[in-house]
Amino acid sequence: TDFPEESGWSAVVQQQDGDSVCVSLCSPPTACVGRYSLTLETSTGYQGSSYHIGDFVLLFNAWHPEDTVFLRDEDERREYVLSQQGLIYQGARDYITSTPWNFGQFEDEILSICLKLLDTNPKFLRDQNRDCSRRNDPVYIGRVVSAMVNCNDEDQGVLAGRWDNRYEDGMSPMSWIGSVDILKR
Template identity: 30%
Template structure:
């Protein structure tokens, strides 16, 4: 994206301008410039680098373009563009500051397990502002080879992230293994009591699935919540108790008895789970009809 530092937006809504340098003495101000870059609400999320190109102020007709003095400054600090729930034009905009504080900014929370009779809250550190969270989210998108033009749509991004939470084991694959024949990892067994611990473990192992099993549905939800919030997508974790688990994927749950009111176990393949945990994310769905 090439911009003139004159404040004029380009065709895609990007603009750059020079702004006053504040908070420094006059001597330092003369040696510094401050720039403001304005991005459109549909900017591609991810890592950017900034290259500043400085040319001679002489007129082009007096000093041909190919002979002008040219200086390039490459900024060593990476710049990340994320979804912006504070901006009303953004795909993940929220109007309530209280909801933004809870579903985007809050790093600590509880995940409810147990049963409807005895709910058991699990304290959890989401750590969406830790380096490992943003690094893991972008790494998963890169490993999935998600094209840049699709990184403006939160629904596509969330489909990729949710599919990579629990996926085939091996390098550059899911955070958890999809093999359910091994024992799921638990915080009590390995000390993983936060999303940060799991994501650091995943990144340190060269993006190999976390050893120890497929995890649990609430661990999957915790990781997806962290990755979503790290990208600026509002997300929360929901627990439902006494959830019907239909074997054939339909919404109804059937129970069969014989003429003597005895349950027919061969026909009763549906289950009632003690609890199920999932994620809810907030976004504008441009792919759905109004």
């Protein structure tokens, strides 16, 4: 199409040069988070062809004013979306400490690991269509990820919670300095 639709998916030809075409793809702010397959379909007369171009991952968009996770302030986007290092806070109400943390959201394999977490959660295994159709809701995604980080409930999660301070078969939570090593285990 020549005019992107604000409410749905659209593709706009940006440039055409000989056998090459540059196309911009636009997704709606309500699109579901996940991996998508991109296929080009062409036709000349009665004959058509289909070409798999590749896959891409669609995430929430803190830059789009209509996206639920929109952040108006550029400094907030830098801190909450783009910054790979920061602080996490832990403790009790009267004693809170900060710990430097490597979030590592752009590290190799992390995006694939996070998508795999979504695709192995019990709600997905019970009803894939329902689970995937709810992945446009950041609250839903947050709840699924939060549940999957805790593996005490036999859902193939990431970490086992321990409150007895005995970590012979694992690692003390005070030893961790980032999310990457945790997610890659």
